[in-house]
Amino acid sequence: xxxxxxxxxxPPIDVKSVLQELNVFFAEQGKNVTAGWVNVNCxxxxxxxxxxxxxxxxNRCSCWKCGKRTSFWFFLKEKFGFDNYKIGALFRKHExxxxxxxxxxxxxxxxxxxxxx
Numbered sequence: 001x002x003x004x005x006x007x008x009x010x011p012p013i014d015v016k017s018v019l020q021e022l023n024v025f026f027a028e029q030g031k032n033v034t035a036g037w038v039n040v041n042c043x044x045x046x047x048x049x050x051x052x053x054x055x056x057x058x059n060r061c062s063c064w065k066c067g068k069r070t071s072f073w074f075f076l077k078e079k080f081g082f083d084n085y086k087i088g089a090l091f092r093k094h095e096x097x098x099x100x101x102x103x104x105x106x107x108x109x110x111x112x113x114x115x116x117x
Contacts, residue, residue, distance in 0.1 A: 012057070014094045015054050015056055019040065022080065026039060026040045027039045032053075033050075033053070039051065039052060039053050045063060045065055052068075059071060
């Protein structure tokens with residue numbers, strides 16, 4: 001019998017502001033872009049034509065070229081090699097729902113990273 005896996009739920013993140021902070025070019029319109037999505041170069045197949053779409057509402061990613069489907073969290077891990085703490089700090093900084101994170105109150109340094117203090 002097939003069991004449905006529960007997907008982890010992340011808070012609504014301002015995807016565009018995260019991409020801007022990381023200096024990642026993204027397309028908001030064009031041949032490969034669907035309304036409600038932004039497209040970037042896919043770090044999984046390295047296609048240069050912005051085929052990886054990121055849904056602005058769900059933070060889900062899908063490459064129209066290689067078929068990879070993943071979360072924005074794992075996109076950042078693949079593209080930049082960030083660990084979970086770095087991504088968590090980025091998400092906290094750009095979240096649109098401040099009550100989501102169970103680890104609220106974890107101190108961040110001036111760069112938005114988890115403080116070692």
